[in-house]
Amino acid sequence: MTSVMDREHQVVMQTYGRTPVTFVSGEGSWLTDETGKRFLDCLTGLAVVSVGHANPRVAAAVTEQMNRLVHVSNLYYTEPMVELAEHLSRLSGMDRVFFANCGATANEAAIKLARRWGQTLKGAACYEVITLDDSFHGRSLATLAATGQPKKQETFQPLPSGFSQVPPNDIDALAARVDDATAAVMVETLQGEGGVVPLEVEYLAAVRELCDARNLALIVDDVQAGMGRTGTWFSWQQLGFEPDIATTAKALANGLPIGACLANSEKAKAFQPGDHATTFGGGPVVCAAANAVIAEITERDLLKNCTERSEQLRSGLLGLDGVASVRGRGLLLGAVLDEARAGEVAGAALDNGLIVNAVRPDTVRFAPPLTISPDEVDTALTRFATALG
Numbered sequence: 001m002t003s004v005m006d007r008e009h010q011v012v013m014q015t016y017g018r019t020p021v022t023f024v025s026g027e028g029s030w031l032t033d034e035t036g037k038r039f040l041d042c043l044t045g046l047a048v049v050s051v052g053h054a055n056p057r058v059a060a061a062v063t064e065q066m067n068r069l070v071h072v073s074n075l076y077y078t079e080p081m082v083e084l085a086e087h088l089s090r091l092s093g094m095d096r097v098f099f100a101n102c103g104a105t106a107n108e109a110a111i112k113l114a115r116r117w118g119q120t121l122k123g124a125a126c127y128e129v130i131t132l133d134d135s136f137h138g139r140s141l142a143t144l145a146a147t148g149q150p151k152k153q154e155t156f157q158p159l160p161s162g163f164s165q166v167p168p169n170d171i172d173a174l175a176a177r178v179d180d181a182t183a184a185v186m187v188e189t190l191q192g193e194g195g196v197v198p199l200e201v202e203y204l205a206a207v208r209e210l211c212d213a214r215n216l217a218l219i220v221d222d223v224q225a226g227m228g229r230t231g232t233w234f235s236w237q238q239l240g241f242e243p244d245i246a247t248t249a250k251a252l253a254n255g256l257p258i259g260a261c262l263a264n265s266e267k268a269k270a271f272q273p274g275d276h277a278t279t280f281g282g283g284p285v286v287c288a289a290a291n292a293v294i295a296e297i298t299e300r301d302l303l304k305n306c307t308e309r310s311e312q313l314r315s316g317l318l319g320l321d322g323v324a325s326v327r328g329r330g331l332l333l334g335a336v337l338d339e340a341r342a343g344e345v346a347g348a349a350l351d352n353g354l355i356v357n358a359v360r361p362d363t364v365r366f367a368p369p370l371t372i373s374p375d376e377v378d379t380a381l382t383r384f385a386t387a388l389g
């Protein structure tokens with residue numbers, strides 16, 4: 001019989017360098033492949049399945065909503081979306097939400113909102129967004145233009161104009177780039193795809209100050225670091241500042257596709273009816289899933305578990321031969337190896353039943369579920385030690 005892998009090679013566009021494993025089921029922190037082998041999932045589909053695979057509360061909420069109402073479009077009102085917007089507003093301290101379908105489309109909304117705000121306030125020439133080197137904001141054309149990784153941009157020129165990058169943690173470089181055309185500054189507080197690199201807290205405070213002084217919108221891309229991943233609902237909440245606009249996506253519905261752009265009232269009101277729209281955004285099923293995720297994180301006190309398991313994982317990793325340092329916050333950690341062999345180590349970990357990924361030649365990313373238990377963290381550490389060899 002032809003394998004799933006061979007069939008994929010015939011009919012799916014070859015845009016991914018997939019690892020040769022075919023998963024068939026999951027439960028909690030564990031995945032099972034087609035041979036029945038079990039893997040401890042310390043990557044959660046790229047920081048997505050935060051309340052665990054086949055989470056019963058999410059499954060029940062989705063099933064119930066599937067049986068009741070799946071889709072009506074944004075021409076009409078539906079309650080799960082409004083409930084989710086109320087939750088996100090309460091948890092983030094931001095006033096209004098636009099629902100998108102993934103991280104890139106949440107960021108597209110944020111960029112369009114910032115442009116609309118800038119142009120309404122300061123005129124047509126005010127639309128530029130400054131982002132950071134090594135950032136990652138998505139693969140649509142505008143979010144790719146925002147992404148500070150020239151290699152990913154190379155083959156898609158010309159990209160939309162209105163974006164430029166400056167080095168992270170250098171406030172003078174940022175201040176020097178701001179001019180009358182600048183509408184916004186967009187940052188991740190922790191660059192996940194860029195190698196699990198946290199920005200300095202003092203830098204983020206200085207960015208906030210600069211945005212206030214020059215009347216710029218500060219956008220935080222919390223697509224990867226939001227929804228409890230770093231130990232607070234949103235990553236900035238432990239860093240002493242607030243953005244004007246923020247996005248989140250990955251973990252919001254535990255694996256169902258959704259994104260959200262949040263904004264304070266002053267920025268949000270720049271969007272007028274007709275300015276932005278999407279057919280699927282905020283649909284009842286994904287919003288029911290996200291409402292269940294929020295209930296799960298709240299009732300199981302998973303932010304606390306995130307912080308405690310983070311300390312356990314960080315100190316355990318630091319004790320392993322071959323690990324030089326550990327970067328990151330909460331349960332988004334990068335183990336920096338003393339040699340550039342992260343790909344080889346992640347491969348050995350997989351053979352040993354542990355899922356992690358190489359995010360830089362010398363850095364292995366850990367993003368386990370927020371539900372991970374102390375015993376499972378110990379298992380991850382034992383398996384990773386074997387992989388380090």
Ligand SMILES: Cc1ncc(COP(=O)(O)O)c(C=O)c1O
Nearest residue numbers: 102103104136137138192223224
């Ligand atoms: C910080 C950040 N922004 C945006 C994105 C894009 O999200 P999506 O792949 O859902 O479009 C990602 C994905 O890794 C991300 O990490």
